[in-house]
Amino acid sequence: MSHILVVEDEKDLAEGIAFNLRNAGYHVTLAPDGEQALDLLRHNTYDLVLLDLMLPGMDGLAVTEEARKAGIYSPIVMLTAKGHAEDVVRGLNAGADDYVTKPFDIDQLMARVRGFLRRQVWGRAGGGGAAAAGAGGAPAQPLLSFGKCWVNFTTYRALGADGSELELSAKEAKIMQVFAAREGAVITRGTLLQEVWGLPATFETRTVENFILRLRKYFEVTPSSPRHIVSVRGIGYRFER
Numbered sequence: 001m002s003h004i005l006v007v008e009d010e011k012d013l014a015e016g017i018a019f020n021l022r023n024a025g026y027h028v029t030l031a032p033d034g035e036q037a038l039d040l041l042r043h044n045t046y047d048l049v050l051l052d053l054m055l056p057g058m059d060g061l062a063v064t065e066e067a068r069k070a071g072i073y074s075p076i077v078m079l080t081a082k083g084h085a086e087d088v089v090r091g092l093n094a095g096a097d098d099y100v101t102k103p104f105d106i107d108q109l110m111a112r113v114r115g116f117l118r119r120q121v122w123g124r125a126g127g128g129g130a131a132a133a134g135a136g137g138a139p140a141q142p143l144l145s146f147g148k149c150w151v152n153f154t155t156y157r158a159l160g161a162d163g164s165e166l167e168l169s170a171k172e173a174k175i176m177q178v179f180a181a182r183e184g185a186v187i188t189r190g191t192l193l194q195e196v197w198g199l200p201a202t203f204e205t206r207t208v209e210n211f212i213l214r215l216r217k218y219f220e221v222t223p224s225s226p227r228h229i230v231s232v233r234g235i236g237y238r239f240e241r
Contacts, residue, residue, distance in 0.1 A: 002047040002117050003027045007037040007063070008079070009055050017050065020106055021113070034058030041067050046074040048117060051096070053080045053087055061094050068095035073169040077116065079104075092207040097171050098197065144180045146228050146241040149219045151176050160218045168218075171196055175211060179229070179239030188236040212237060 004026050008014035011032070018028045029044070031037040034055045041049070041063075053060040064076055078091035078099040088099050100112055144151045151158045153176075156168045168176070174196045178187060189208050190201025197207065216223040230238045 001025065001027050003029070003045070004113070005029050005031060005037065005040060005044075005046045005049045005051075005074070007031045007034070007049065007051045007055065007060065009033060009052065016106065017109070020110055024110060024114075026113075034060065034063040038063050038066055041072050041074060042070065048113065049074050049076045050100075050113075051076050051078055053078055053091060061090055064091065064094040064096050073167060075116070075170050077112070089205045089207070092197070092205055093210055095169075097169070144176060146239075147219070147221075149228075151180075153177060158218065161221045166218060171211060172215060172218075175215065179237075183239055183241065186232045186235055186238050191236065 004021055006014055006017050006021070006028060008017065008030070009032050014030050014032070018030055021028045029040060029046075031040055035058050037049075037051065037055075038058065051060045051063060055063070058066075060078055064078070067074070067076070075097045076095070078088070078096040079102055080087040080091060080099055081102050088101075091099055098112075098116060100109060142152060142154045144153070147161070148163070149159050149161055151168065151173065153173060156170070156173050158166050158168050160166055175192060178192060178195055188201070192208050193199040193203055193205075194201050199205075212229060213223070216226050216229055219228055220226045228240055230240060232238055
């Protein structure tokens with residue numbers, strides 16, 4: 001049973017979301033503000049967090065930033081007002097994995113939740129379409145080895161360039177799956193936005209660049225002079241073993 005944390009200060013909306021999630025078979029915990037949400041995240045593991053951006057006190061952006069700083073990588077879907085593209089950008093840059101715009105139809109939200117959790121399962125199994133497919137459409141191997149590093153797509157565990165083990169977030173692992181599936185090929189920033197975040201290729205955000213910088217810190221001996229995740233100026237990136 002997937003455990004979902006719903007962080008929403010509008011009581012009726014929070015209870016409505018929780019009611020539908022529980023009817024669908026999910027275990028749900030509610031938090032009315034950012035401080036309580038962060039405390040829950042520090043002491044529990046959630047399969048998904050639905051986090052409202054506008055909260056009293058500590059807002060959703062601050063919760064996300066603090067959670068990621070603390071090494072908490074539960075997937076976070078930000079709930080943000082419709083049309084506020086800058087909020088989406090800020091949320092993704094802070095470490096959110098996805099977003100849903102308000103107002104939303106509850107059936108659409110439930111479909112997004114099911115799809116997101118399903119992709120999580122596929123990702124951990126090393127499957128999930130083109131991003132995890134190898135040459136000729138064959139399934140990607142569950143373990144990617146390059147240099148002194150490796151990534152296990154089943155457990156999301158990885159070995160960094162400094163010899164320490166770490167746990168990748170869902171998006172970090174997905175990026176590495178895209179790289180593994182297209183080793184040596186140039187992958188555009190737009191392709192990563194589409195396949196990893198489900199965003200339009202033209203979406204204006206620094207999210208891709210920020211995640212690439214993070215992955216280089218993990219896997220490059222000298223992040224400023226990368227050997228494995230190489231920039232192709234004006235186009236995107238190329239992955240080399």
